[in-house]
Amino acid sequence: MIREVYRAERESWKCDLDAGNAQIELFSFPAPPPRPSRPEARGLRHLAFNVDDLDAEVARLAAAGVVCEPVRVDEYSGQRFTFFADPDGLPLELYERVISQSA
Structure with missing residues (x-):
């Protein structure tokens, strides 16, 4: 893991993962829209x-x-x-x- 932070203004978490030659960002949102x-x-x-x-x-x-x-x-x-x-x-x-x- 690179970092994990809570973003209070969005009531969400962001986690950055080290995937070797790539980085993966994971987000959590309380009510994300279903549109892709x-x-x-x-x-x-x-x-x-x-x-x-x-x-x-x-x-x-x-x-x-x-x-x-x-x-x-x-x-x-x-x-x-x-x-x-x-x-x-x-x-x-x-x-x-x-x-x-x-x-």
Whole structure:
């Protein structure tokens, strides 16, 4: 496990799990909508992809006509992220990778 936090404003838990070369995020919500098309819906919510430069990827998607949500910052990790829809309208996430800088 990487971290587990209670998000009081959403009355929900978030748990980040280390899956080797991937990370799995588990969420609990008191009353999630049954629709699979929203990020906070029940079941498999969405896939997320790490990117090195979020702004460059958002610009690349915009040039292809793909609209991204406003960039947000994860309050626990400090990492920037955004969502956009796949051709079926399901949410996909871009999560900016933290590049560690050696001194």
